[in-house]
Amino acid sequence: MSGIAIITEACIDVKDRACVDVCPVQCIYEFDAENNVLFSEVQAGDGAIENSHTPNPDSIATFGDSILYVNTEECTSCTACYQPDVCPVGAIYSEEVVPNGSSKTKYNSEDQNKGHDHTFFIELSRDVFAD
DSSP states (O other): TTTTTEEEGGGGGOOOOHHHOOOOOOOOOEEEETTTTTEEEEESSSSEEEEEOOHHHHHHHHHHSOOOEEOTTOOOOOOSSSTTTOOOOOEEEEGOOOBBOOOOOTTTTTOOTTTSBBBHHHHHHHHOOOO
């Protein structure tokens, strides 16, 4: 499916959660290390859990609770979260334009990590959800 949202390295240790507020299906998850669960909230920071999943232990170990994760099976490709004015650090891309280190694409041009290879995050987004 085209347009699937992918969260990349600029989110690490930022987790602004503005993307959670604009997501109509709550497919953006945070990892709770204490309870070993990936959870999405009805609205960022409200504590009301919309959905939860068991994480893949090998995949979640890479970044743990330092980044947000998109469940690519739940994402509807609505484009709301990766609009340039939503994520303050430009961490979210459509799967088709995730920078691979060689692209001249100007999408999210304010991304300070522009030019880096972020394609690793495509597979991570799929692998982190175990169930």
